[in-house]
Amino acid sequence: MSKNARLSLIIVAVVAVVVAGFFLFSRNDTTAAPQSADGRVTVVEYLDLSCPACAATYPGVEKLRAEYGERVTFDVRHFPIPSHRHSELAAVAVEAAGAQGKRDDMFRLMFDAQQEWAGQQTSQRAAFTGFAQQLGLDQAAFDKALDDPALRDRVLAQRAEGSKAGVTGTPTFFINGTKFKGTPSYDGLKAAIDKALS
Incomplete structure (x- = not known):
């Protein structure tokens, strides 16, 4: 040659x-979640607690969580949209409840009562404090956590991470790191998860 x-x-x-x-x-x-090394599946959801579509998707996601159990890890991350007045504080309230072991319960209350607080023009701190009381949380610790800059930074870091991964609206799902395309209905997500598991 x-x-x-x-x-x-x-x-x-x-x-x-x-x-x-x-x-x-x-x-x-494919940047939002690593593929599971043990053959299981990870579903990452970026959501905004004020988002009606997120509230509508929530029951289906909860049903999927119950059905798949330990075979699928569901990781919920915050993506508060800046134009939604109360989303950021709502996300901080969820994390504050999480510090007392009640993160999932606070998500449920937030979505169940979304129509009552999300569209209000005044601060909804009292509503979120009321949720904490319903859950039997330590009120002083919860109130202190609502003002904790570290929790706010955690929420904003998740939003920044989502933006970097290509999230532009909510809810956005990633299944084993691949962005789910289409309407995130129960059936659509289930089909994508089953494909990832096979």
Whole structure:
């Protein structure tokens, strides 16, 4: 083989590697959750507690959680939309309840009463404090947590992470790191999870 032919092959190989690398690393639909090493499936949901679509999706997600048990990990992350007046504080309230072991229960109360608080113009701190009372939380600890900058930073970090992963609206789901496309109905999510499990 001539020297020029070898040089041409090397150049073609380098270009192929660069192009392949570009396509591999430019995909932004698989950055939200790592694939489970033990063959199980991870479903990550980015949601906004003021979002009616998130509230509508919530019962189906809860049903899926119950059906799949330990085979599927459901990871809920906050994506408070800035134009939604109370979403950020609602997310902090969920995390404050989580510090007392009641994160899932606070999610349920938030969605069950969403129509009562989400569209209000005044602060809904009292409503969220009322939820904490319903759950029997330590009120002083909950109130202190609502003002904890670390909890707010955690919520905002999740939103930033979601933005980086390509989240533009809520709810947005990732199944084993791949962005779910289509309407996140119970049936649609179940089909995607079953495919990931197979």
